[in-house]
Amino acid sequence: xxxxCLPLVQEMTLLLEVKNLHASYSxxxxxxxxxxxxxxxxxxxxxxxxxxxESGSGKSTLAASLLQLLPASGKxxxxxILFEGKNLLKASPQDLRKIRGGRIGLxxxxxSSSLHPTLRIGQQVSDVLAAHMSLDRGAxxxxxxxxxxxxxxxxxxxxSRSYPHKLxxxxxxxxxxxxxxACGPSLVIADEPTASLDPTTQKEILQLFRTLRQNLGLAMIxxxxxxxxxxxxxxxxxxLYAGRVAEIGPAAKxxxxxxxxxxxxxxxxxPTDFDEDQNARRTRLHVIPGDPPDLSSLESGCRFESRCTxxxxxxxxxxxxAAAVSKLHEVSCFKFAG
Amino acid sequence: MQPLLKxxxxxxxYAAGRSAGTKVKLAALDGVSLSIPSGxxxxxxxESGSGKSTLALCIACLERPTSGNIWFEGIDVTALDENQQRLxxxxxxxxxxxxxxxxxxxxxxLDIVSEPFLVQRHFTKPDRAVRALQLLDRxxxxxxxxxxxxxxxxxxxxxxxAIARALALEPKIIILDEAxxxxxxxxxxxxxxxLLELQCSLGLTYLFITHNFxxxxxxxxxxxxxxxxxxxxxGPAENVLRSPRHQATRSLIAAMPRFIETPGVLVHS
Amino acid sequence: MRYFIRRALHAVFLFFGVSLLTFLxxxxxxxxxxxxxxxxxxxxxEAVAALRAQYQLDRPLPIRYAHWLNAVAHGQxxxxxxxxxxxxxxxxxxARNTLLLTATATLLAWLLALPLGICSAxxxxxxxxRVLSWTTATLLVIPDLVLALGLLILAVRTGWxxxxxxxxxxxxxxxxxxxxxxLTLHMALPVTALVLATLPMLVRHVRxxxxxxxxxxxxxxxxxHGLPEHKLLLGYALRAAxxxxxxxxxxxVGTLLSGSLLVEVVMSWPGLGPLLLESILAxxxxxxxxxxxxSMVFLVAGNLFADILLYxxxxxxxxxxxxx
Numbered sequence: 006x007x008x009x010c011l012p013l014v015q016e017m018t019l020l021l022e023v024k025n026l027h028a029s030y031s032x033x034x035x036x037x038x039x040x041x042x043x044x045x046x047x048x049x050x051x052x053x054x055x056x057x058x059e060s061g062s063g064k065s066t067l068a069a070s071l072l073q074l075l076p077a078s079g080k081x082x083x084x085x086i087l088f089e090g091k092n093l094l095k096a097s098p099q100d101l102r103k104i105r106g107g108r109i110g111l112x113x114x115x116x117s118s119s120l121h122p123t124l125r126i127g128q129q130v131s132d133v134l135a136a137h138m139s140l141d142r143g144a145x146x147x148x149x150x151x152x153x154x155x156x157x158x159x160x161x162x163x164x165s166r167s168y169p170h171k172l173x174x175x176x177x178x179x180x181x182x183x184x185x186x187a188c189g190p191s192l193v194i195a196d197e198p199t200a201s202l203d204p205t206t207q208k209e210i211l212q213l214f215r216t217l218r219q220n221l222g223l224a225m226i227x228x229x230x231x232x233x234x235x236x237x238x239x240x241x242x243x244x245l246y247a248g249r250v251a252e253i254g255p256a257a258k259x260x261x262x263x264x265x266x267x268x269x270x271x272x273x274x275x276p277t278d279f280d281e282d283q284n285a286r287r288t289r290l291h292v293i294p295g296d297p298p299d300l301s302s303l304e305s306g307c308r309f310e311s312r313c314t315x316x317x318x319x320x321x322x323x324x325x326x327a328a329a330v331s332k333l334h335e336v337s338c339f340k341f342a343g
Numbered sequence: 344m345q346p347l348l349k350x351x352x353x354x355x356x357y358a359a360g361r362s363a364g365t366k367v368k369l370a371a372l373d374g375v376s377l378s379i380p381s382g383x384x385x386x387x388x389x390e391s392g393s394g395k396s397t398l399a400l401c402i403a404c405l406e407r408p409t410s411g412n413i414w415f416e417g418i419d420v421t422a423l424d425e426n427q428q429r430l431x432x433x434x435x436x437x438x439x440x441x442x443x444x445x446x447x448x449x450x451x452x453l454d455i456v457s458e459p460f461l462v463q464r465h466f467t468k469p470d471r472a473v474r475a476l477q478l479l480d481r482x483x484x485x486x487x488x489x490x491x492x493x494x495x496x497x498x499x500x501x502x503x504x505a506i507a508r509a510l511a512l513e514p515k516i517i518i519l520d521e522a523x524x525x526x527x528x529x530x531x532x533x534x535x536x537x538l539l540e541l542q543c544s545l546g547l548t549y550l551f552i553t554h555n556f557x558x559x560x561x562x563x564x565x566x567x568x569x570x571x572x573x574x575x576x577x578g579p580a581e582n583v584l585r586s587p588r589h590q591a592t593r594s595l596i597a598a599m600p601r602f603i604e605t606p607g608v609l610v611h612s
Numbered sequence: 613m614r615y616f617i618r619r620a621l622h623a624v625f626l627f628f629g630v631s632l633l634t635f636l637x638x639x640x641x642x643x644x645x646x647x648x649x650x651x652x653x654x655x656x657x658e659a660v661a662a663l664r665a666q667y668q669l670d671r672p673l674p675i676r677y678a679h680w681l682n683a684v685a686h687g688q689x690x691x692x693x694x695x696x697x698x699x700x701x702x703x704x705x706x707a708r709n710t711l712l713l714t715a716t717a718t719l720l721a722w723l724l725a726l727p728l729g730i731c732s733a734x735x736x737x738x739x740x741x742r743v744l745s746w747t748t749a750t751l752l753v754i755p756d757l758v759l760a761l762g763l764l765i766l767a768v769r770t771g772w773x774x775x776x777x778x779x780x781x782x783x784x785x786x787x788x789x790x791x792x793x794x795l796t797l798h799m800a801l802p803v804t805a806l807v808l809a810t811l812p813m814l815v816r817h818v819r820x821x822x823x824x825x826x827x828x829x830x831x832x833x834x835x836x837h838g839l840p841e842h843k844l845l846l847g848y849a850l851r852a853a854x855x856x857x858x859x860x861x862x863x864x865v866g867t868l869l870s871g872s873l874l875v876e877v878v879m880s881w882p883g884l885g886p887l888l889l890e891s892i893l894a895x896x897x898x899x900x901x902x903x904x905x906x907s908m909v910f911l912v913a914g915n916l917f918a919d920i921l922l923y924x925x926x927x928x929x930x931x932x933x934x935x936x
Contacts, residue, residue: 059527060498074836106838119833121848123926132847133837168927174391184837203390203554204598230527233557233600274532276561286561286580287539290532296497 021048026084028070038301040066042248055239056228061297063248064228068196072105107137110185110193116177120169127165137188156183175206194226244268247308254334264336266313346378347548353411371397373572384549386559389569395552399520403437404428433512440521442501448494459511478507499530516548556599568592615933623912630908634901690898699902710883714868717806729818748812760805760878773801776880802879821853862918866911
């Protein structure tokens with residue numbers, strides 16, 4: 006079970022094309038904080054893109070922006086989001102509502118609070134179906150049972166009648182997945198779907214995603230801060246830092262031979278596999294010196310410059326553009342420019 | 344050499360509603376025994392619901408066990424009354440998973456770190472301020488952040504603050520209940536280094552509770568695996584990692600996402 | 613179930629407690645009904661003494677209380693000196709009139725408060741919300757008395773509404789439709805006064821509860837699934853905001869008998885309020901106790917009703933209750 010890299014053949018119609026996306030938040034004091042600056046990426050049908058980013062990188066803003074679910078203080082300033090050929094940013098509110106849940110499924114963080122506390126699970130799944138399909142009550146119930154049975158191997162009936170507070174974290178996450186795939190979308194965006202779960206459940210959820218992709222041909226954008234999660238799961242990885250794309254390329258390449266200094270430093274922070282090196286136990290781990298930049302008061306130049314071990318003079322003045330280091334692998338760093 | 348902390352046959356039952364007319368009891372801890380020598384780190388690994396947090400609360404004297412004994416430096420803590428336990432509390436400190444809820448967001452960093460001093464009433468006001476600043480230095484929180492409110496700090500800084508607060512009363516043992524789990528990977532590395540460094544310089548003992556086997560493997564001298572309220576396997580870290588015997592341990596190790604390098608391709612184990 | 617049995621026992625205990633206290637306070641206040649008579653030189657002291665004996669006012673307190681309890685157990689609530697009739701029928705008539713007023717007003721207030729509060733919360737901070745907030749704040753500041761008086765002045769000046777009472781003279785000869793019209797006209801002003809008095813608070817509570825819920829992650833998740841806005845607001849947000857509102861509703865039910873005293877007195881509505889006021893001033897003991905107890909029953913029942921509704925509406929409360 007390897008991490009296959011689906012070749013992005015030019016002839017294949019792209020499912021999603023994000024071009025030059027800029028989004029920002031305005032604080033009550035009037036300060037504008039650019040959460041996303043110039044995001045570019047593409048996604049083909051059935052492909053899994055892993056978005057790797059830490060707190061403050063803009064990953065949740067990216068998830069929210071794709072479906073224009075930013076809070077009141079957020080705004081998309083620039084750019085285009087082409088989904089199945091249509092620009093989502095220019096879509097009418099009715100079209101947008103049909104796409105949300107209908108063509109693009111969304112799994113937010115925090116399974117514990119993403120479900121309504123006083124409605125039964127079956128009801129909440131039915132509501133999603135009812136919002137996009139006109140089915141009679143019988144057909145609705147039938148489809149709900151089928152959906153829950155596809156994510157819960159046992160006990161789907163009992164879960165359908167239960168309330169969220171009676172379910173474990175893993176079970177709630179499965180319900181969110183059921184809601185996201187209910188209407189047969191072609192893309193699912195999952196924002197930290199396994200963050201609060203323990204390892205066995207994490208593994209089960211990832212396996213569920215794999216099965217769904219296999220059976221339904223789902224494309225996925227999986228947003229996480231844990232690189233290890235994407236190993237063997239994602240086809241391509243996009244590394245986000247301070248609202249910009251640091252690196253994007255085939256998952257295997259990005260994880261085994263990262264090019265951007267941030268990616269290199271991030272992957273070095275992980276504790277080494279104890280099988281590999283017994284002597285590395287209880288020693289200092291590599292860290293990335295400094296802190297992520299304060300986006301409300303950005304200076305010119307590369308955003309990673311102050312923490313970069315390979316910085317050059319030019320890094321202080323300009324922001325690097327994306328440069329190709331190999332086929333399908335791009336890095337935004339002056340090391341590779343020109 | 345007697346161990347710093349020794350737990351013997353700890354049992355903790357919770358009432359969990361009624362079923363068919365009789366009260367249902369939940370055995371959160373079902374006969375747990377472990378011991379930690381002074382200056383070492385014991386990593387307690389297990390799935391959610393295995394009883395790890397309950398064990399932490401009992402050891403920190405925040406919950407009374409149903410039966411069993413806990414010895415701290417040779418003293419039977421379970422046999423003490425409320426007041427006597429309170430005297431011991433400074434020596435056993437807790438750091439929780441979510442710094443946003445374990446720190447009062449409206450207090451400044453300095454206030455949070457000084458709070459334990461207020462409870463102890465031993466120090467004068469200038470003395471408290473000096474000690475508080477020293478604690479912030481120790482956990483590498485820059486002095487200019489001392490006057491900032493807790494909700495203005497980053498996740499990593501909040502957790503450092505929680506550790507500083509735990510250090511205030513010079514404890515012998517710190518229980519870290521999933522203290523790194525909510526942090527980004529690079530921040531986890533920073534905090535892990537801090538913990539190792541503090542252990543080296545202050546001779547602290549750690550009970551490191553986590554479900555992240557990789558970090559447990561990195562930090563621990565000893566590993567104990569918990570499953571459904573019992574310790575199913577324990578021993579020196581290398582032994583447990585190299586040759587796990589119990590099924591629960593093996594499945595935890597298998598579930599750990601790891602990079603296994605084969606040329607050019609990374610595989611999920 | 614045990615939960616509600618416990619609450620019911622609580623209510624019974626409350627009943628005894630309140631009745632005892634009311635009895636004590638009333639009996640301990642200096643003077644009694646017949647003191648007024650004593651001042652009248654035309655009535656001989658012996659006649660007064662005889663009357664007092666007849667009404668058992670010369671017996672010690674505990675015995676009077678015991679007699680009264682006995683009477684209540686048989687469905688009678690004592691005797692009114694002023695009206696010279698049993699208390700119970702007196703109270704029922706007046707209570708019915710009050711309920712007519714307050715039930716209508718409460719229903720209207722809630723029916724208005726819910727949509728106003730929800731719309732306000734949905735457009736939080738924007739123009740419509742600000743206008744509503746300003747209006748409710750102003751109404752809250754104006755005392756109920758001033759509102760009632762203002763409406764009375766309106767009635768007097770325009771002559772559109774009757775200035776008091778339940779029905780016009782000759783009510784019994786009206787046809788059914790005329791009776792309805794007459795009653796409605798008489799009710800219009802007191803109901804308006806009550807609604808204006810209670811609506812602002814309700815609107816603000818609804819707005820606050822719904823606004824708090826609108827930020828919740830499950831609503832964003834619902835929007836992410838493409839649920840239509842009306843479903844999100846009513847089916848999801850309102851349901852989640854229901855808990856504090858249910859408690860408030862229980863309180864509304866609880867004050868059905870006691871909340872309208874001022875308006876009734878000012879607008880000459882023959883309800884429980886004026887009766888209670890008169891009786892307190894005249895030291896008509898058993899009427900006072902009867903009135904207070906009736907109000908208390910409603911208050912307790914209202915709270916119990918709210919608890920039952922909460923238990924039914926929120927599964928988390930059901931789980932917590934069964935765990936005890």
